[in-house]
Amino acid sequence: MALTETAPNEQGYKSFSVGGFTFSRDEYFATITWPTGDHQIRIDEWLRCIQRDVAWGFFYGIVNFDQVIGTMNHYGNVDMFAGRFNDAYRKAEVDYNENFDHDELMACFTAMLSDWTNEGYDPFAAPMETGSAYGPNNGNNDDAITRERVVAERMVGLAGDEQIRSDESGFPVNRAFSDVAQDEPAVEIEPGYEDQVAAFNLFAYLSRSDVTWNPSVVSACKESLYCPTTEEFTLPVIHGNDRVEWFVQLSDEIQWDVEDRDSGAKRARVTMKAGDVAAMPADIRHQGYSAKRSMLLVWENGSNRIPEMIAKGEASVHPVEF
Ligand code: PHB
Ligand code: FE
Secondary structure, three states, X not given: OOOXXXXXXOOOOOOEEEOOEEEEEOOOEEEEEEOOEEEEEEHHHHHHHHHHHHHOOOOOOEEEOOOOEEEEEOOOEEEEEEOOOOHHXXXXXXXXXXXXXXXHHHHHHHHXXXXXXXXXXXXXOOHHHOXXXXXXXXXXXXXHHOOOOOEOOOEOOOOOOOOOOOXXXXXXXXXXHOOOOOOOOOXXXXXXXXXXXXXXXXXXXXXXOOOOOOOOXXXXXXXXXXXXXXXXEEOOOEEEOOOOEEEEEOOOEEEEEEEEOOXXXXXXXXXXXXXXXXXEOOOEEEEEEEEEXXXXXXXEEOOOOHHHHHHOOOOOOOOOOO
């Protein structure tokens, strides 16, 4: 099941094959084929999805690129599917699923992302803050697509951990957050506790984020992970949760479409304004829309045991009973 790639086509792009899937691109679209079908996705949307799956190591649970194509993480191995969570594809029996070793599918996605991303297009950026993904092959943007995801071991600001952002470190304040105060808390530490105490201004930190829809871990307390992110335009993927997630809207507004994870049936439309808190169940999929850049805190439990605990009935799909 090795990854194979072809010589560049007329537009200068390679095709990639892994298992039963083949991926090719032209000036406007990615085309995906599998033994029982084929599918197209606009190339800018495809690259935004692939970028996130690569940067997040396939994330929690299911990453739907659209209503048809996506991946399901089993933490070590991963499924790639077509039509698996789409009622019509399942009824017509043209859905397809294949399991891959994590590293094998990751190698395919990483090579595809690099070959298909043109100079000037940043799949992590908001549409108004980047160039076009369309057209014939034109250079690359490897600096942008290989950004390291921020993953604090304890907390941003502690010695030896992720550090706060500044103009000097290459993170200017985003145009939408010019009104966000940039002062930092004064911290006076008792001698002997220097490596255990820190504090930082989370709003200032987020105002300097250069990416959208990319939760980063700013603090970790055992399995409890604070993963704030700045959002603008749409979450490119439709995320199928495999655990409960808490959302705290820190600024502005995001609207969410919430559907049944497996069938796609509509479950809710949620409007979150600054200060709102939502508990997203473990059996849904959701996609968010942010008309203006906003700040969202995603609170995750990172334990790999949770999907199994839910399957065994040891953990609920609802974080809270009212
Ligand atoms: C989510 O699926 O919970 C999610 C993913 C990316 C974000 C925000 C929320 O930026
Ligand atoms: Fe989610």
